Amino acid sequence: MNREKVIFAFFIVLAMTLNFGFYSGDIDNPDHHNVYEFFFAIVVSMICTVLKFGDRSHLGALMLATSLVADLQLVIAACIWGYAEQVSGAGMNAANMSSVVSLSAGALLANFVSVILLVLETAMLRR
Amino acid sequence: MKNVIYLFLRRLRAPLITLIVVYAISILGFVLIPGRDTAGQPFQMDFFHAFYFVSFMGSTIGFGEIPYEFTAAQRLWTLVSIYATVIAWLYGIGSSLALLQEPMFGRLLRRRSFARAVLQLNEPFYLICGYGVTGSVLVKQLLRRDIQVVVLDVNSERIDALEMDDLPMTVPALAADASLPDVLDDAGLQHPHCIGVMALTNRDQVNLSIAIASKLLCPERMVISRTESDATRDNLHSFGTDMVVDPYRTYAEYLSLAAHAPYLHLVYDWIHNPFHRPISSVYQRTRGRWIICGYGRFGSALYRAFDESDVALTVVDVDARQLRDIPHAVEGVGTQADTLLQAGVNDAVGIVAATGNDADNLSIIMTARELNPQLLTVVRQNIHENNLVFRNSGADFVMEPGRIIANRILAHVKSPLLPQFIELMLEQHDDDWARELIQRMNGVIGAEQLDCWSVSVSPRTAPALAQVLEEGSAFTLEHLLLNPHDRTQKLSAFAILLQRDQQFRLLPDKNTELQSGDEILLCGLNKAFVQMKWSLNNYNVIQYLMTGDESSQTVLSALLKRFAGQSESR
Numbered sequence: 039m040n041r042e043k044v045i046f047a048f049f050i051v052l053a054m055t056l057n058f059g060f061y062s063g064d065i066d067n068p069d070h071h072n073v074y075e076f077f078f079a080i081v082v083s084m085i086c087t088v089l090k091f092g093d094r095s096h097l098g099a100l101m102l103a104t105s106l107v108a109d110l111q112l113v114i115a116a117c118i119w120g121y122a123e124q125v126s127g128a129g130m131n132a133a134n135m136s137s138v139v140s141l142s143a144g145a146l147l148a149n150f151v152s153v154i155l156l157v158l159e160t161a162m163l164r165r
Numbered sequence: 166m167k168n169v170i171y172l173f174l175r176r177l178r179a180p181l182i183t184l185i186v187v188y189a190i191s192i193l194g195f196v197l198i199p200g201r202d203t204a205g206q207p208f209q210m211d212f213f214h215a216f217y218f219v220s221f222m223g224s225t226i227g228f229g230e231i232p233y234e235f236t237a238a239q240r241l242w243t244l245v246s247i248y249a250t251v252i253a254w255l256y257g258i259g260s261s262l263a264l265l266q267e268p269m270f271g272r273l274l275r276r277r278s279f280a281r282a283v284l285q286l287n288e289p290f291y292l293i294c295g296y297g298v299t300g301s302v303l304v305k306q307l308l309r310r311d312i313q314v315v316v317l318d319v320n321s322e323r324i325d326a327l328e329m330d331d332l333p334m335t336v337p338a339l340a341a342d343a344s345l346p347d348v349l350d351d352a353g354l355q356h357p358h359c360i361g362v363m364a365l366t367n368r369d370q371v372n373l374s375i376a377i378a379s380k381l382l383c384p385e386r387m388v389i390s391r392t393e394s395d396a397t398r399d400n401l402h403s404f405g406t407d408m409v410v411d412p413y414r415t416y417a418e419y420l421s422l423a424a425h426a427p428y429l430h431l432v433y434d435w436i437h438n439p440f441h442r443p444i445s446s447v448y449q450r451t452r453g454r455w456i457i458c459g460y461g462r463f464g465s466a467l468y469r470a471f472d473e474s475d476v477a478l479t480v481v482d483v484d485a486r487q488l489r490d491i492p493h494a495v496e497g498v499g500t501q502a503d504t505l506l507q508a509g510v511n512d513a514v515g516i517v518a519a520t521g522n523d524a525d526n527l528s529i530i531m532t533a534r535e536l537n538p539q540l541l542t543v544v545r546q547n548i549h550e551n552n553l554v555f556r557n558s559g560a561d562f563v564m565e566p567g568r569i570i571a572n573r574i575l576a577h578v579k580s581p582l583l584p585q586f587i588e589l590m591l592e593q594h595d596d597d598w599a600r601e602l603i604q605r606m607n608g609v610i611g612a613e614q615l616d617c618w619s620v621s622v623s624p625r626t627a628p629a630l631a632q633v634l635e636e637g638s639a640f641t642l643e644h645l646l647l648n649p650h651d652r653t654q655k656l657s658a659f660a661i662l663l664q665r666d667q668q669f670r671l672l673p674d675k676n677t678e679l680q681s682g683d684e685i686l687l688c689g690l691n692k693a694f695v696q697m698k699w700s701l702n703n704y705n706v707i708q709y710l711m712t713g714d715e716s717s718q719t720v721l722s723a724l725l726k727r728f729a730g731q732s733e734s735r
Contacts, residue, residue, distance in 0.1 A: 092175025
């Protein structure tokens with residue numbers, strides 16, 4: 039067992055599960071989407087990105103790319119959230135909430151690809 | 166080379182993750198800890214404000230407690246976060262600075278910028294491996310002729326020395342092991358503009374691997390290699406190395422020439438060495454017995470060369486075992502007068518101090534000169550730094566291997582016909598012939614520096630000449646040697662070798678008609694070389710040289726000429 043691999047896989051899967059937890063629920067209902075879950079999703083996604091730094095393999099490059107996509111989507115979602123609550127004055131209405139959740143859905147897809155790549159890499163290693 | 170970026174990112178993993186985690190915990194703490202607004206009502210900070218506060222706190226800007234004054238619990242958390250974030254930042258910045266200072270990182274960066282500089286070269290260049298004495302002399306001389314070079318040396322001090330040397334062009338240089346093919350590749354081995362590779366390191370094995378790599382990757386590329394052993398020499402020749410230079414053998418041949426054919430030797434010297442000796446310095450008293458002190462690599466090469474040209478020899482060496490097969494041998498260093506007397510210094514014509522120790526060598530020639538002031542002295546210089554002493558030693562020849570190889574290679578670079586000429590001259594002609602030649606050279610150039618260059622008659626290198634020959638005109642060597650500004654005068658140069666269909670003709674007759682495909686080797690003043698380029702490249706100049714007719718060949722002048730002819734006939 040490789041300790042580094044455990045940590046790596048842990049964070050990648052955690053990024054996906056957290057994101058999924060945030061995403062599930064009615065898309066426009068703010069009560070179904072927890073802000074703390076969102077915060078942790080961003081933090082774990084960023085840690086994932088840094089963990090993927092410096093891998094020279096082709097698969098490593100793909101994983102880094104998916105991670106960057108997830109980061110981008112989540113950061114934009116966070117910006118929308120912050121803008122809606124603090125700047126616009128409208129608060130978290132249904133429209134804003136659904137944009138945030140749909141962006142996080144995109145990030146979820148990227149996380150999912152990341153996990154598939156991880157599984158693929160492991161499968162190749164076994165062979 | 167993306168290595169640098171990968172290395173950087175990999176090393177920064179831990180500091181970056183620390184930073185993210187510390188920020189996340191601090192932000193979360195501010196969101197969770199209840200505060201109080203100005204009215205005293207409970208207030209929960211949201212993520213937006215928490216991130217804002219932690220951002221300016223972490224970078225120690227400090228705008229104060231916002232949006233409301235903090236409670237004691239919040240202040241306690243701020244205290245913890247300040248130290249945590251500052252330490253995280255210091256850790257991150259410290260690791261990146263440490264990485265930048267790491268020698269390996271510097272090496273990677275230097276290699277990268279070197280490879281990029283080589284890649285961007287857009288003119289022909291030579292790749293020189295080894296920046297010792299030979300390398301530095303060659304680099305200077307090549308740059309003087311406006312030829313770009315790229316330098317590799319395993320010793321970083323030498324590369325520093327190159328950067329300190331005042332060179333007229335920027336020379337891409339790298340401290341790396343040239344025997345590694347990927348280093349050679351970065352240095353432009355496969356670059357389309359690389360015209361030759363010179364393996365000049367003082368280790369035969371390295372030179373061998375450079376030559377092999379070069380011949381494997383680019384079989385057409387010229388490779389020049391230095392070697393000190395016969396085995397490596399044969400090995401290098403076996404896979405088509407273009408030129409192999411053995412410093413000891415080369416110098417031994419050179420010196421034996423001085424001993425038995427002083428005028429041939431002088432021709433050889435003039436052609437190879439830009440700072441040549443005057444004709445009056447020719448050594449008259451060279452026939453007789455020579456003494457060789459030190460029977461090492463140089464001594465034995467010398468012995469063989471002298472032996473071939475039937476020169477009587479006495480060898481002096483400390484090691485009696487080495488002297489077993491030599492008829493006239495004396496045991497001893499040669500620094501003492503009695504050893505030299507025993508070797509017969511009084512009736513010898515020359516002495517060669519060829520030991521591996523510079524102090525011994527100097528001592529030998531000084532002692533010998535005291536015993537016999539008429540003696541010709543040859544001294545071997547092993548360490549380049551001893552230059553000053555050797556220059557003032559008063560020896561007739563100072564043998565420094567580095568310089569000899571440099572001159573040999575330079576002659577080859579100037580024109581491949583030059584070594585050919587030397588070879589033919591030594592094979593076919595005797596000293597009297599050389600005496601005439603040297604007097605002719607002297608008449609042409611006087612006290613100035615002799616330059617050699619070659620002209621190949623082809624549309625690419627001499628377009629005007631090729632065109633004239635295609636038209637069927639007879640153009641002789643004599644025409645070529647006329648001054649393009651005034652055809653009644655001759656250029657200060659003459660042809661010494663003509664190559665036609667793999668046939669060589671030494672000192673070709675001046676009435677020889679040139680043909681397409683000819684290669685001509687000329688010697689003379691550098692000024693004449695520049696003027697000759699006019700005749701080679703300008704059709705009108707060539708017409709003028711052949712006929713004395715200075716008219717130009719434009720349509721307008723043709724019309725005018727016809728008009729003038731009509732009015733005259735009328």
